[in-house]
Amino acid sequence: MTERRFLAIWPDTPTRCELERRLAALAPLPGRPAHPLDWQVTLIFLGALEPERLACIDAVAGDAATRARSFDLELDRIGHFARSRAPWCGPTRTPESLARLVTDLQAHLAGCGIEPEPRPYRPHLTLARKVRAVPALELHTPIGWTARELVLAHGVTGERPRYRIRHRYPLP
Secondary structure, three states, X not given: OOEEEEEEEOOOHHHHHHHHHXXXXXXXXXOEEOOHHHOOEEXXXXXXXXXXXXXXXXXXXXXXXXXXXXXXXXXXXXXXXXXXXXXXXXXXXXXXXXHHHHHHHHHHHHHHOOOOOOOOOOOOEEOEEOOOOOOOEEEXXXXXXXXXXXXXXXXXXXXXXXXXXXXXXXXX
16 A cells, blocks of 8 residues: 655644644634644655655655755745645745755655656645635744754545654754
8 A cells, every 4th residue: 555655844843832823813714724733844745655665765855854954934924725725824935945955855856756846846834625715914923933854754544633754854
């Protein structure tokens, strides 16, 4: 059986709790809210993979993490992806360190048979699903977060939270 996997950064507990507090103060999200423990910023979606390809992905992720550095991310916007019907929270500006990490991963994952995403990278945390529209807004005080690790995760069907971290790669 294959699992749908992805490489991501996960907010630490204080960041997640602050995001929960701020969202609760705005208004309840319509649709199907994502479990707060599932909030993460996907860097590369890998999809359903055969177990034998995981060794290649593990090596690439580990090497990319050693070349990268921890970085600060400021969550300061709430928006909505109309096509996927998903409200999100993310940064207005993508930190250069994050953009380099994603580019590095895409370049080296090609050797594992993972094609780069053709769309431009837009970091975000998905807050809910099946939502017709959410007005865009800026958070007056950004939620700061220092990303200190890259993770390999996978989805678990029918459970909440639905994502499980399989491996952690520290960012120096």
